[in-house]
Amino acid sequence: RKEVEQDPGPFNVPEGATVAFNCTYSNSASQSFFWYRQDCRKEPKLLMSVYSSGNEDGRFTAQLNRASQYISLLIRDSKLSDSATYLCVAGPMDSSYKLIFGSGTRLLVRP
Amino acid sequence: DTAVSQTPKYLVTQMGNDKSIKCEQNLGHDTMYWYKQDSKKFLKIMFSYNNKELIINETVPNRFSPKSPDKAHLNLHINSLELGDSAVYFCASSQDPAREQFFGPGTRLTVL
Numbered sequence: 001r002k003e004v005e006q007d008p009g010p011f012n013v014p015e016g017a018t019v020a021f022n023c024t025y026s027n028s029a030s031q032s033f034f035w036y037r038q039d040c041r042k043e044p045k046l047l048m049s050v051y052s053s054g055n056e057d058g059r060f061t062a063q064l065n066r067a068s069q070y071i072s073l074l075i076r077d078s079k080l081s082d083s084a085t086y087l088c089v090a091g092p093m094d095s096s097y098k099l100i101f102g103s104g105t106r107l108l109v110r111p
Numbered sequence: 112d113t114a115v116s117q118t119p120k121y122l123v124t125q126m127g128n129d130k131s132i133k134c135e136q137n138l139g140h141d142t143m144y145w146y147k148q149d150s151k152k153f154l155k156i157m158f159s160y161n162n163k164e165l166i167i168n169e170t171v172p173n174r175f176s177p178k179s180p181d182k183a184h185l186n187l188h189i190n191s192l193e194l195g196d197s198a199v200y201f202c203a204s205s206q207d208p209a210r211e212q213f214f215g216p217g218t219r220l221t222v223l
Contacts, residue, residue: 030202043201043214097166097208101154
């Protein structure tokens, strides 16, 4: 089982739609969680940090469920500019100091 | 601008050559990283330094050698380049290993 697992998509949604991504992590010792966004041929950029049960920033809401070991990202009122790959990140686990990146979920928002 | 910067942005070279990629951050962070992102887009940690001390050293060929002259710089030297080294290499930094990381723009390495 992968340490951080995401549905690769693509999720193809119309503008204005609400879309949700889930991500599961295998190690219950994980303490920090993040969502990053990566555009084609660009670097990953931090979208949200999730330190407690959840976080909200405008149209974006992240939730953490430690019991089930999953993190979700909800995007409301999708914009064309939201089209990107969304990376789920968990860590560090034990003393490895590593953040583990999921392989990403691709979102395509169509007009 | 405060940022993580990398040079060069593009690197095209022949097999067998030795090359270096440089990274600098002016965010005042203590921890820096090198990642490799291959054609399948999977982002994999290679190395990490915290306060100039190596704390992550993944299973990477010893042709790859990181060097951190100070907290703000982490360079990556690659000897005897191989075709399989072709990828995008990202540098990142964070306040500490548990905190969010900020990435440089990437170096696209192509080995011919």
